[in-house]
Every structure is written in structure tokens, then in C-alpha cells.
Amino acid sequence: MSASNVAGSFNVAKFGGTSVANFEAMSRCAAIIENNPNTKLVVSSACSGVTNLLVELANGVQDQGRRQELMNQLTDIHHEILDQLAEPMSVEKEIHTILDNVASAAEAASFQSSAKLTDHLVACGELMSTHLFAQILRERGVSAVRFDIRDVLRTNDAYGKAEPQLEQISQLAQEKLIPLCQEHVVVTQGFIGADDEGNTTTLGRGGSDYSAALIAESVLAAGLEIWTDVPGIYTTDPRIAPKASPIPEISFSEASEMANFGAKILHPSTLVPALRHQIPVFVGSSKEPEKGGTWIRQQVESSPLFRALALRCNQTMVTLRSANMFHAYGFLAKVFEILAKHKISVDLITTSEISVSLTLDQTDTSGGAPELPEVVRKELEELCTVEVEHNLCLVALIGNNMSESKGYAKQVFSTLEDFNLRMICYGASPHNLCFLVHESVSRSAIQKLHQELFEQE
Numbered sequence: 001m002s003a004s005n006v007a008g009s010f011n012v013a014k015f016g017g018t019s020v021a022n023f024e025a026m027s028r029c030a031a032i033i034e035n036n037p038n039t040k041l042v043v044s045s046a047c048s049g050v051t052n053l054l055v056e057l058a059n060g061v062q063d064q065g066r067r068q069e070l071m072n073q074l075t076d077i078h079h080e081i082l083d084q085l086a087e088p089m090s091v092e093k094e095i096h097t098i099l100d101n102v103a104s105a106a107e108a109a110s111f112q113s114s115a116k117l118t119d120h121l122v123a124c125g126e127l128m129s130t131h132l133f134a135q136i137l138r139e140r141g142v143s144a145v146r147f148d149i150r151d152v153l154r155t156n157d158a159y160g161k162a163e164p165q166l167e168q169i170s171q172l173a174q175e176k177l178i179p180l181c182q183e184h185v186v187v188t189q190g191f192i193g194a195d196d197e198g199n200t201t202t203l204g205r206g207g208s209d210y211s212a213a214l215i216a217e218s219v220l221a222a223g224l225e226i227w228t229d230v231p232g233i234y235t236t237d238p239r240i241a242p243k244a245s246p247i248p249e250i251s252f253s254e255a256s257e258m259a260n261f262g263a264k265i266l267h268p269s270t271l272v273p274a275l276r277h278q279i280p281v282f283v284g285s286s287k288e289p290e291k292g293g294t295w296i297r298q299q300v301e302s303s304p305l306f307r308a309l310a311l312r313c314n315q316t317m318v319t320l321r322s323a324n325m326f327h328a329y330g331f332l333a334k335v336f337e338i339l340a341k342h343k344i345s346v347d348l349i350t351t352s353e354i355s356v357s358l359t360l361d362q363t364d365t366s367g368g369a370p371e372l373p374e375v376v377r378k379e380l381e382e383l384c385t386v387e388v389e390h391n392l393c394l395v396a397l398i399g400n401n402m403s404e405s406k407g408y409a410k411q412v413f414s415t416l417e418d419f420n421l422r423m424i425c426y427g428a429s430p431h432n433l434c435f436l437v438h439e440s441v442s443r444s445a446i447q448k449l450h451q452e453l454f455e456q457e
């Protein structure tokens with residue numbers, strides 16, 4: 001990014017789908033914005049549930065009745081908000097135009113769907129929510145304008161999982177976005193962008209956190225607030241361990257490990273732009289802003305050995321065995337050459353003298369377990385035996401200086417002595433120790449560890 005950039009020095013606030021689910025929820029977000037005069041840029045998701053409806057339509061719904069049903073649901077969600085505006089007329093036409101657009105794109109998709117058409121369609125959720133959100137702010141006396149982020153958020157044309165073009169985004173933001181933020185509170189869309197030809201693209205499901213971070217980076221924001229439905233980051237998922245406690249402050253490195261290891265609070269890419277420009281990130285609940293939240297920063301006051309426990313299920317573990325590996329060289333290189341050729345991304349890896357175990361990266365956002373494609377298995381089988389195991393979960397203990405501290409591994413593993421640990425990774429990062437367990441015992445592994453490491457005074 002060029003040195004001539006003008007720093008924004010204001011805050012960017014992002015609101016997720018549940019935060020903008022309806023009129024009441026949006027009004028709560030408006031109050032949060034009003035409470036911080038530094039907030040000049042607002043990034044919004046689609047109203048809760050809308051993207052799912054749009055995805056179904058984009059996949060191609062042949063049954064006209066079902067298509068109408070989905071259209072009715074979309075109309076209802078947005079009309080519920082329109083009906084409570086003091087001046088619905090001011091945005092009604094825009095909403096109806098977008099809904100008409102959805103209906104005709106959905107019909108086209110019922111004949112033939114495509115990734116490009118899907119992005120065009122699913123972007124409509126954010127395009128609608130931002131009209132309504134900006135109007136709610138205006139009716140409360142805020143000088144708010146809606147901005148179409150496709151004029152700034154340039155991406156490549158990988159529809160469904162587009163890559164941001166950072167230089168262009170920065171330049172466009174300097175030109176179009178920063179000046180507007182000097183005068184108004186600007187309300188814009190998360191999740192969506194446009195390629196060089198002006199076609200709508202999306203950053204992938206849940207991508208509006210990432211959008212917000214990219215936008216914050218492009219305006220060199222002083223801070224990024226992510227408002228969601230949980231009051232910050234917890235020591236572990238409170239639905240698993242009810243005594244989990246909120247973490248007031250956490251470093252970028254620890255938070256990145258958590259996001260990577262499945263703490264579903266932030267989209268895993270969110271912290272990358274924030275870290276590049278050292279923009280502090282706040283995570284809080286728009287329903288209970290008074291509860292505070294978590295600050296993620298470069299420098300934090302305390303760096304405890306144990307910070308949090310994360311759980312990621314649907315893991316696929318592949319074990320490759322070959323007697324030829326014994327004292328041989330080049331075996332791993334051949335394995336990775338095959339995996340690389342087929343664009344299979346590896347997550348964890350452990351090796352022994354004659355075998356190597358690895359887990360496959362979750363590359364799509366469907367949430368299902370990644371599969372080892374048959375062609376890849378066949379190629380690997382020319383080299384070694386291949387065993388694939390499913391129904392595994394990854395437990396990650398996140399903390400600080402873990403590779404230099406003595407004695408704690410004993411504490412961790414004796415707590416888990418009754419569990420069958422399938423794979424243990426430790427040593428590569430000072431911030432984590434992780435292992436695989438069978439799905440059926442994963443929650444109790446988290447509960448036991450949390451009790452032992454986080455609930456003792």
C-alpha cells in the first residue's frame with residue numbers, strides 16, 4: 001500500500017446476520033453506532049436466514065410452488081422491517097427492484113445454475129439489508145448514506161470464493177470511500193465485491209467478517225468492531241463447558257490459532273488484513289453490548305500459558321504406510337507432489353519411520369468432512385497403503401510459550417488418560433497443542449480439559 005494513503009482514523013463496525021435480523025435488532029445496532037461518534041463506516045450482513053434462502057434459489061429450484069414459497073419468505077423478512085419504518089417510501093422501491101431481480105435470476109437458475117449467477121443472486125441479501133439499515137439510521141437522525149461496496153471491493157472472478165485485489169481496493173477506497181466517511185456514516189455490504197468487468201462476486205459463506213477487515217484495512221481504520229450474537233471470545237464454547245469464561249483481551253496470534261482451529265466466532269481470514277495493518281479488533285454482542293467483549297490486538301497485557309480450547313469436527317485423517325520409507329529419502333516429497341497436483345491441502349501432519357498421518361483441510365464451506373478423491377487414492381496406492389478414517393474431531397489447546405514450558409504436557413495427557421488420542425501435534429507453534437479424538441468423546445474431552453486447566457483457581 002502506498003505511503004500517500006490518508007489514514008481513516010475512524011472505526012469500522014460490522015454487524016452479522018442475527019444482529020440485523022429485523023427492525024428491532026437493526027435498531028439496537030443503530031444505537032451502538034450512535035454511541036460511538038468514531039464509527040463512520042458500517043458493514044452489514046444480510047438479514048438472518050436470507051443468504052440460505054438465496055442459496056437454495058441459486059442452486060436451481062424447478063418446482064415453481066417452492067420457488068414462490070422462498071420468494072414469499074424473502075419478501076416477508078424485508079417487509080417486516082419496511083413496515084416499521086417511519087418513511088418506508090424512501091427505500092421501498094429499491095427493495096422491490098432487488099426482489100424482482102431475485103425472482104428473475106431464480107427463474108434463470110432453475111434452467112441452468114452457475115457460480116456466476118449464484119453470486120449475482122446471493123449478493124441481493126446484503127444489497128437489501130443495507131438499504132434498510134441506512135434508512136433506520138437516518139430516521140434516528142444520523143446522517144447515513146448507503147454505499148455499494150462493489151465500487152471498491154475489487155476481486156478476481158473466482159465466483160463463490162473470490163480473492164480480493166488489495167492494491168485496487170486500497171486505491172478505490174482512498175478515492176471513493178474515505179471522503180464519504182468524512183461527511184457521513186456510510187453503510188455498506190459485507191460478503192460481496194465485483195471483478196474487473198463489474199460482475200458481482202462473493203468471498204464465500206460467512207465472508208462479511210473478512211470483508212469488514214479488508215475494508216478496515218483499505219481505509220486504515222483505527223479499529224474494527226465485529227458485532228455478533230456472542231459477547232466475545234470465550235475460553236471454550238459455553239454450550240459444551242458451561243463454566244467457560246469470556247476473554248477480555250487476546251493477541252492476534254492466539255486469536256488466529258483459535259479461528260483456524262474452529263472457534264466459529266470469526267471467519268478464519270478476518271484477522272489477516274487486521275494483522276497486516278495492526279488494526280485492533282473488537283468482538284461483542286449487539287444484543288448485550290453492555291457485557292463488553294474481546295479485544296484482539298498485537299500487544300496484550302497478559303500471555304497465559306493456557307488461553308482457550310477449540311474444537312473442530314468432521315476431520316478426515318489419512319494414514320500412508322510404506323516399508324520403502326524406512327531410511328529412504330524422497331517418499332514424503334512424492335506424497336506431497338501427488339497431493340499438490342490435485343490441490344489437496346493438508347492441515348496437520350505427523351510421521352513415523354514407516355508411515356505418515358495427515359488430516360485434510362476443509363476447503364469448502366459446506367461443513368462436511370473433506371474426502372480424499374478416488375484418483376488421488378489410486379495414485380497414492382502406487383506408492384504405499386492408504387487408510388482413511390472419518391468421524392474424528394480436532395481438539396486444540398491454545399496458549400503462549402507452549403513449546404518452551406515444562407511439565408504441562410503431563411497435566412494435559414494425564415487428564416486425558418482414558419481417551420484414545422489418534423494423532424498429536426505439538427512443537428511447530430508456540431501457541432498450540434492439538435490432537436484428534438473420536439467424535440463420540442470429543443465434547444467430554446473438552447469438558448475434562450476445561451475443568452482441569454481453566455476452572456481451578
Ligand code: ASP
Nearest residue numbers: 045051191205206207208
Ligand atoms: N450473508 C453471508 C452468509 O450468510 C455472509 C455473512 O453473513 O458473513 O454467508
Ligand code: MG
Nearest residue numbers: 016017045206
Ligand atoms: Mg454471518
